[in-house]
Amino acid sequence: MSTEDTEKKHIFDNPKNVQRVLYGLFGCLVLLLALEPFVHKHSYFPWEESFGFYAIYGFVACVLLVLAAKYILRPLVKREEDYYD
């Protein structure tokens, strides 16, 4: 089993395929923003009216989430794995 596996090339062993996934993602992002003017919005809140609100909110939220978790929460709560033993 293992010898067969090491010989076999898997899809993401080829860096080109990883590149393709990334380009696919970037293509989707552009497409999603390009479609926005053609969609009829029925908003509940004023900020939903502005262009790309969800895109910006999603991006900023995740960056802040990761930064807060890494630089604020982790230093506070990180302990050695045998902390409780």
Add this chain to the structure above:
Amino acid sequence: MIEFIPPAFIYIVGALLVPLLRGRVKSAYMLILPVISFFFLINTQVGTAWEINFLGFDLVPFKVDRLSLIFAYIFHLISLIGIIYTLSIKSDLEYMAGLVYAGSALGVVFAGDLFTFFVFWEMLTVSALWLIWARRTKASQAAGFRYLMVHVFGGLVLLAGIIMYISEQKSISLGFIGLHSPATYFIFIGMGINAAWPLLHTWLPDAYPESTVGGAVFLSAFTTKTAVYALARTFPGTEELIWIGAVMTAFPIFFAVIENNMRRVLSYSLINQVGFMMVGIGIGTQLSINGTAAHAFAHILYKSLLFMSMGAVMFRTGKIKATDLGGLYKSMPWTALFCIIGAASISAFPLTSGFISKSMVIDAAAHGHMSIIWLALVFASAGVFHHSGIKIPFFAFFGHDAGHRVKEAPPSMLIAMGIAAFFCIFLGVYPKFLYSILPYPVDFVPYTASHVLFQLQLLMFSALAFTLLLLSGIYPAEIRAINLDTDLIYRKGGRLFYQVMDKGLNAINRTVERVFIGEFIVGLTAFVKQLPAKLLAKICWPFWKTAFEAPDKKTIHENLLKRARSGFYPISIIGLFTAIYFALLFLL
């Protein structure tokens, strides 16, 4: 002719026969239990209620309405999936615990009175405990005890509330309660502990990752969702729940981002998802209660699917930490695929179950013009994609190849995951199926152009954030470490309390002991002992001094003390006392 048997009865009594059977018969028997129970259930009418008079109380052990039915349907489905999943794990203890656990949850869902409700509620805790202990490690044993302590405490709080409430209302029927008196607050908090509210949540990420491979699948489905049902039944429209829920959706994702143990990541995202349900209950409109029920239904499927995929990884590799995993798509492609479907559902991608259920709750918040709550929920939606939707599949199946070359998960596990994955997509593609069994009539269209586009924008730009952070090296590296949680408050708080009590109360105790026992009593005894001798010496010394050539004062004093101890005094002294005595008699 038996017309109907309650599901709880079938499950719990059925569980008792499991150890008596062997091999394929046992497997077939366990699979048929949920099917029989479901068959009875679909033939019951909404509004059925059994009443029994017991010690002057009207017990209603079985009562059906649409809210209980939708929870019962999903509990049947997930118990069947769970049983299929665990068929390759030959453990009677887990089978029995799992069946009793599912049966107890069904008992809670159909309970029409507080007494029945409480009995099944406690059985949930007791049976769940064995799914944790069945792992038979030191860590699981300890986690099980902590689980037990928290839930026994929660059960007692609930019981206190129920007893106070019954004496207030003079009725044990279970229905809308609402927050208005101390009794209702006790019930509210008792249920909240099972729902893993913020600060009361630490039992969940503590115990679930320590449970068995199959146990986590059952655990992820029943305890919290039974609490969701109970709160939806008794506290709909309670505003506090909106805020509790909003906090629940937001805070666990920060912990999930830095967590190394994959099943603990899933535990945190479980709390996050239950938060959406809490918000739905708190808003209390028909749309939001429908949203809560739909989200519970969808959530049980994709969350258990994620726990099943991580369980399969653990079953094959023996590892569950992100630092030990990676590249598994090469040897477990089907598990990877099912995991991705579960991850897409929890992230609420269009055409998956999460999209058609979560959006009901978020829309209900928007209808109520709750801007802060709405922003928190959308933030949590982006965040859950980030830590559950991407992190789980990426670190387990892709990312850095940890070099595990294992077999694909056993067929029973793949079938169970396949069924759950099928429902995740089926509900997303054909939402009418789920909407038709919701408690209230549904007037909600999930698939509008703007809704789909905005959800995709939100998710894809979250994915962009993940990609950029990962490529730039800012994304927090998975490290071998554990993270503290708010159990710190009562863990350290408990120790602080102990020390304050130790230093405070024991200090008083010690001081009193020293002063009273050590000094006062000793002093008093010495004083009483020496009193006669000293008194005599005082009285007699002038006479002795003049009477004859006496030895010095000290010798006489010691002499007297010795006599005082033994009780013998010189005759002259006794004579003196006798004379004084008679003199007093004569004078008085």
